[in-house]
Amino acid sequence: MKAALLEGPKNIRVADIPKPAAGKGVLLRVRACGICGSDMKFYNYGDRVKKFPQILGHEVAGEVVEVGSGVDSLAVGDRIALRNEVQCGRCPACLKGLENVCENIEDVIGVTIPGGLAEYMLLTEEIIEKGLANKMPEKMAYEEGALAEPLGCVVNGLEFARMEEGKSVLVIGAGPIGCMIINLARIMGASEIVVVDKNQKRLDMARPFGADHYVYGENFLDDVLGLSKGGYDVVMSACSDSKAHEKAILAAGRGGFVNLFGGIAKGLDDAVSFPNNFIHYRQCSVGGTFSQTRHHHKRALQYLAAGKIKAGEIITHKFGLDEAEKAIKTVQNQECLKVMVLP
Ligand SMILES: [Zn+2]
Ligand SMILES: [Zn+2]
DSSP states (O other): OEEEEEEEEEEEEEEEOOOOOOTTTTTEEHHHHHHHHHHHHHHHTTTTSSSSSSSOOEEEEEEEEOTTTTSOOTTTTTTEEEEEOOOSSSSSHHHTTTTGGGGTTOBBBTTTOOOOSBBBEEEEEHHHHHHHHEEETTTOOOOHHHHHHHHHHHHHHHHHTOOOOOOOEEEEEOOOHHHHHHHHHTTHHHHHSEESSSSSSHHTGGGGHHHSSEEEEOOOHHHHHHHHHSSSSEEEEOOSSSSHHHHHHTTTEEEEEOOOOOOOTTTSSSOOOOOOOHHHHHTEEEHHHHOOOOOHHHHHHHHHHHOOSHHHEEEEEEEEGGGHHHHHHHHHHHSEEEEEEEE
16 A cells, blocks of 8 residues: 655655554545644654654544454444544543543554554554544545544634633634634634734635634734723634733633643743733633543534535645645645645
8 A cells, every 4th residue: 555654754755565454453445634733743853753654644534444353333334534542541531531631642643653644544443442433424525524633622622611602702823723713613603703823824814714803913912902892701822832822811801711722842931921810800711622532523523514614615735645745844834724635
């Protein structure tokens, strides 16, 4: 089979390698694999990759083509979408239903075990047992199925921030995640959505998602506060910048919820400071979310199935497997929203 092998940092080679055997798992014919911002860390620095060569890609959808011994939950022809972290199922976090922040995540699809930038991918017994594979609703396109992974993170993020009908929303960062936040917040009944970015091109690409105001620039606090009635009910900081996170907190209204959604890259200063009395006297909540549970992934598939997610606008670029490296560089250059590889 053809696969895009990450042979070391910044080095991808498309090669023919043996097709994996189903064993006690199932073999998936990969039909779509999204490229994620986090893939840049794996591609550029080999972050978290335990051994090379590795096959990147964790936003995967495909069709089951072979079922191994003892698997009865999946059948040939099933159309599957994946989330990416193999949780332990036993630690205090897992037992509380927070499998997304499991203490013992050992394997991550497309990072420590081969992912979706290949014609075929093995779903091990463990991946199946731990609920990483969800069946796609009928008629859903594979590209939409692959979007369920990033969208699941957004579902988790907005639920955590108590998004509800009638609330005002500030979105910091107009990348693919920011656009999905606008899209989903609107579905959830946002009264007013303001989005900011320091990249004008990205703001332009976010236009089809129908925020009420688009604000350009790095020093956006006064502008966005001026557009609000005393700050925002929900603030989603979908960027990897601790200075933007600080402004996010100061944009909260009374009783507001701030989600510092974007992790800060390893090695950068991730300290975020804010005046205590600001959140105290406004009764604000400041938190952060990471990844998703199987329930968020299923809800993401339901939102996609309902046809309310603008998948056609979120996916701005499509590449074949031979162009896997070009696909990654397109994400690197931030000239896109979601990039899909169709192996
Ligand atoms: Zn991702
Ligand atoms: Zn665990």
